Amino acid sequence: MSGRGPADKSSFGPARIVLEASAGHPGVKRCTRRRTCVDLTLFQRGLGSGPGQIPADPGEKGSCLLKRYLWRRLGHSILVILGVSAVVFFVIHLTGDPAALLLPMDASPEEVARFREAMGFNDPLYRQYWYFLKKALRGDFGLSLRHQQPSLAMVVERMPATLELTLAALLVALLVAIPLGVASASRRYSLLDNVASVLGLLGQSMPVYWQGIMLILIFSVSLRWLPASGRGGFDHLILPAITLGTYSAATVMRLLRSGLLEILKQDYVRTARSKGLNERVVIYKHALRNALLPVLTVVGLQFGSLLGGAVITETVFAWPGVGRLIFQAINNRDFPLVQAAVFILALIIVTVNFLTDILYTYLDPRVRYS
Amino acid sequence: MVLVLALLVVALAGCGGGSGEKKESGTPAKSGPSGQVVVAQGVDATTMDPAMHAETPTGNIQRNIFDPLIQRNREMKLEPGLALSWKTLDDRTWEIVLRQGVKFHDGTPFTAKDVKFTLERIINPDQKSPRRSNLEAIEKVEIVDDYKVKITTKAPYPILPARLADELIVPADYVKKVGDAEFAKKPIGTGPYKFVKWVKDDQVVLEANTEYWRGAPAIKTVIFRPIPETSTRIAELQTGAVDIIVNVPPDQVQTLESGANTRVSTAPSARVIFIGFVTNKGGPLANPKVRQAINYAVDVDSIIKNILKGNGYRVASPLTTAHFGYDPTVKPYPYDPAKAKALLKEAGYPDGLELTMDSPNGRYLMDKEIAEAVVGQLAQVGIKVKLNVLEWGVYVKKIMAKELTGMYLLGWGNTTFDADGTLYPLLRSGQRFSYYENPKLDKLLDEARSIIDEKKRLADYQEAVKIINQDAAWLFLHQQRDIYGVSKRLDWEARPDELLWMYEAKLK
Numbered sequence: 001m002s003g004r005g006p007a008d009k010s011s012f013g014p015a016r017i018v019l020e021a022s023a024g025h026p027g028v029k030r031c032t033r034r035r036t037c038v039d040l041t042l043f044q045r046g047l048g049s050g051p052g053q054i055p056a057d058p059g060e061k062g063s064c065l066l067k068r069y070l071w072r073r074l075g076h077s078i079l080v081i082l083g084v085s086a087v088v089f090f091v092i093h094l095t096g097d098p099a100a101l102l103l104p105m106d107a108s109p110e111e112v113a114r115f116r117e118a119m120g121f122n123d124p125l126y127r128q129y130w131y132f133l134k135k136a137l138r139g140d141f142g143l144s145l146r147h148q149q150p151s152l153a154m155v156v157e158r159m160p161a162t163l164e165l166t167l168a169a170l171l172v173a174l175l176v177a178i179p180l181g182v183a184s185a186s187r188r189y190s191l192l193d194n195v196a197s198v199l200g201l202l203g204q205s206m207p208v209y210w211q212g213i214m215l216i217l218i219f220s221v222s223l224r225w226l227p228a229s230g231r232g233g234f235d236h237l238i239l240p241a242i243t244l245g246t247y248s249a250a251t252v253m254r255l256l257r258s259g260l261l262e263i264l265k266q267d268y269v270r271t272a273r274s275k276g277l278n279e280r281v282v283i284y285k286h287a288l289r290n291a292l293l294p295v296l297t298v299v300g301l302q303f304g305s306l307l308g309g310a311v312i313t314e315t316v317f318a319w320p321g322v323g324r325l326i327f328q329a330i331n332n333r334d335f336p337l338v339q340a341a342v343f344i345l346a347l348i349i350v351t352v353n354f355l356t357d358i359l360y361t362y363l364d365p366r367v368r369y370s
Numbered sequence: 371m372v373l374v375l376a377l378l379v380v381a382l383a384g385c386g387g388g389s390g391e392k393k394e395s396g397t398p399a400k401s402g403p404s405g406q407v408v409v410a411q412g413v414d415a416t417t418m419d420p421a422m423h424a425e426t427p428t429g430n431i432q433r434n435i436f437d438p439l440i441q442r443n444r445e446m447k448l449e450p451g452l453a454l455s456w457k458t459l460d461d462r463t464w465e466i467v468l469r470q471g472v473k474f475h476d477g478t479p480f481t482a483k484d485v486k487f488t489l490e491r492i493i494n495p496d497q498k499s500p501r502r503s504n505l506e507a508i509e510k511v512e513i514v515d516d517y518k519v520k521i522t523t524k525a526p527y528p529i530l531p532a533r534l535a536d537e538l539i540v541p542a543d544y545v546k547k548v549g550d551a552e553f554a555k556k557p558i559g560t561g562p563y564k565f566v567k568w569v570k571d572d573q574v575v576l577e578a579n580t581e582y583w584r585g586a587p588a589i590k591t592v593i594f595r596p597i598p599e600t601s602t603r604i605a606e607l608q609t610g611a612v613d614i615i616v617n618v619p620p621d622q623v624q625t626l627e628s629g630a631n632t633r634v635s636t637a638p639s640a641r642v643i644f645i646g647f648v649t650n651k652g653g654p655l656a657n658p659k660v661r662q663a664i665n666y667a668v669d670v671d672s673i674i675k676n677i678l679k680g681n682g683y684r685v686a687s688p689l690t691t692a693h694f695g696y697d698p699t700v701k702p703y704p705y706d707p708a709k710a711k712a713l714l715k716e717a718g719y720p721d722g723l724e725l726t727m728d729s730p731n732g733r734y735l736m737d738k739e740i741a742e743a744v745v746g747q748l749a750q751v752g753i754k755v756k757l758n759v760l761e762w763g764v765y766v767k768k769i770m771a772k773e774l775t776g777m778y779l780l781g782w783g784n785t786t787f788d789a790d791g792t793l794y795p796l797l798r799s800g801q802r803f804s805y806y807e808n809p810k811l812d813k814l815l816d817e818a819r820s821i822i823d824e825k826k827r828l829a830d831y832q833e834a835v836k837i838i839n840q841d842a843a844w845l846f847l848h849q850q851r852d853i854y855g856v857s858k859r860l861d862w863e864a865r866p867d868e869l870l871w872m873y874e875a876k877l878k
Contacts, residue, residue: 096763100770104424107503109802118498147416157570216605228605229597231572318597320571333763
């Protein structure tokens with residue numbers, strides 16, 4: 001869904017209207033499968049409703065559109081997950097041979113052949129994919145080749161750790177970005193603003209790997225303030241969360257800053273100021289709420305990249321999460337495990353994006369579903 | 371929004387496991403084991419079932435929970451473990467006398483039926499054990515009485531004791547009772563440490579078995595933590611949170627040696643690094659003179675000194691001094707670029723030639739760097755080498771599919787410490803990793819693996835090694851030196867077989 005601004009008429013455009021009169025009630029709208037939802041009273045009044053003209057009884061049409069939108073998004077999401085899983089399946093099967101990686105180096109050729117046969121690797125690829133899909137739809141992603149345990153269970157087992165890290169990183173990002181973004185927008189060109197801009201640039205350019213190790217060297221080895229790795233209490237969470245959250249913090253801060261600067265130039269802000277409102281109220285009560293909307297979208301999207309970036313952070317900090325698991329699984333060509341992990345991650349990302357979109361349209365009344 | 375996030379984080383952190391346990395200081399052992407030691411490897415165990423993996427890090431953890439029949443001492447010589455003695459009754463039959471009075475951690479006694487169960491379980495195709503090929507030579511295992519077992523092999527198999535040294539004995543009754551899946555999560559063995567808990571990818575906690583048949587271990591709690599990133603492992607050692615770390619790169623040795631709480635322990639590895647030649651697809655590498663020229667053209671000592679900072683031992687053949695079959699009279703090729711050029715001229719390449727080389731990246735210590743150095747040195751005698759650096763999974767696939775042409779960098783570690791485990795798969799015609807065909811060598815290798823007479827075997831292998839060296843089947847590089855980081859409060863030294871057997875360790 002693209003965020004639509006005001007005055008986008010295309011959803012009301014004549015090309016897409018289909019008349020569907022219900023017996024005896026010419027003004028009633030109907031949501032059918034193949035037609036767009038439309039308010040027929042609008043049609044009666046004449047086409048080409050201009051911007052700002054609110055159609056009669058928007059609630060009913062709204063919920064009709066919403067239902068349609070939800071179904072379409074659901075369909076898209078399923079397609080995305082299927083597509084991702086198919087691509088990963090074929091790519092990983094074509095790039096390596098787990099038999100070579102999992103058996104001892106001096107296993108005999110017969111042993112390797114026996115292993116491949118037992119795992120079904122001698123079937124043509126499309127047939128292997130078909131078996132995989134059949135079992136996956138029942139929730140069975142097979143046993144991990146290396147660990148000999150159910151793959152899906154292994155991924156789910158490590159999910160809380162990754163989620164903990166990702167959410168903590170997001171928290172860190174927001175705690176840093178929002179105050180800093182607001183402060184630098186409201187004090188443009190000040191020292192604070194310049195420093196914040198530089199920090200923002202640094203945050204987006206620093207490689208996660210380097211940053212993680214530097215933090216360990218400073219705070220664990222030199223200062224002995226925090227543990228260097230592993231998962232435990234809050235003190236174990238601090239360094240990894242900072243490492244993972246830095247990029248998001250920088251992104252959100254810069255977005256917020258530029259959004260706020262834009263908004264602070266708007267007419268309604270000028271009106272609020274001329275009403276005599278204190279600047280603080282202007283910013284926090286009026287400007288910030290609007291500036292936060294694109295931030296919300298970005299945060300939702302960032303969640304996906306945080307889950308991906310967790311791979312490096314988890315490896316550096318020996319954090320027992322899914323990122324680390326999937327990295328090792330790929331190196332070992334542990335097909336069932338890779339598939340299960342990709343599926344779960346895709347599911348989470350698609351769901352979060354979906355929820356973000358819904359939330360956004362709920363919060364911004366100007367936006368309509370397409 | 372921020373509040374919601376914060377609440378979620380708190381909730382999840384509550385479910386977190388803990389490497390946050392406080393470390394006890396090592397109190398002097400008055401009675402019974404005391405103290406805690408943490409060991410950091412690069413990866414976690416995959417299972418607690420000795421039959422269902424073929425990996426060193428997993429084996430290292432299990433080795434503390436279980437015992438093998440035969441074990442190696444620090445000089446890599448075989449000595450009694452759960453077996454008191456072993457001898458051959460004839461060419462294909464071995465009799466093994468078992469130790470009495472040993473108990474598993476649940477109190478049940480160790481007897482011959484556990485040995486039969488363990489070995490047959492690994493050999494059973496339905497078990498799908500990745501270690502199956504280690505025991506393929508065994509035809510049957512028979513119980514003579516409670517403490518005596520007879521093993522019959524399909525053909526004379528001189529390295530059976532070496533193979534048995536790698537297999538850990540599991541309790542037949544317990545495994546049958548709880549099933550494989552449960553056993554893989556909650557193991558019971560005869561070893562010096564009992565399993566306490568396993569938090570996946572975080573830690574394995576073991577506790578001293580005070581009833582251990584050799585006597586209680588000195589250290590009470592042993593924790594294995596998987597820390598994939600080298601720098602993080604080193605940092606943990608420096609903060610004192612971890613006591614032993616594996617795979618320290620040569621450039622960190624100085625830092626650890628000069629640290630207040632840290633030191634370094636090294637051991638000659640069983641692994642040899644070499645550059646193989648594809649000799650059976652024609653081209654320049656099929657000509658022994660070209661291969662010898664390459665050996666003369668590379669300054670291996672300089673590579674060991676500068677790239678590995680001295681952490682390697684020069685080899686003249688695929689074997690190390692610890693391997694049975696080693697021939698001390700075979701010397702490495704001296705560095706002689708002039709001789710290399712002369713040999714190339716004799717072979718018909720006065721103006722040099724072009725070759726390709728494949729190398730992995732990060733699989734072995736400094737593998738890519740060594741390959742690059744070799745390319746540079748060969749260029750100086752007129753051999754232009756195109757280097758392909760490949761990801762390990764892709765590289766192995768290429769090797770096994772026999773798709774290599776030209777030169778290839780590889781490492782080979784053989785924990786049977788017997789020439790057969792190295793020479794046969796790597797150099798006998800038709801074998802999985804072999805790109806070399808020499809009928810004389812084949813005859814020697816086939817004979818040596820099928821007779822029991824040690825003297826004759828040694829003679830065969832020494833002759834084989836001479837052939838391999840003189841025919842320059844490989845570009846011989848070095849034997850690796852494993853570098854471990856150790857806390858100064860721990861009395862422990864590294865072993866050539868990479869085992870982390872905590873029974874040998876003591877807190878100072």
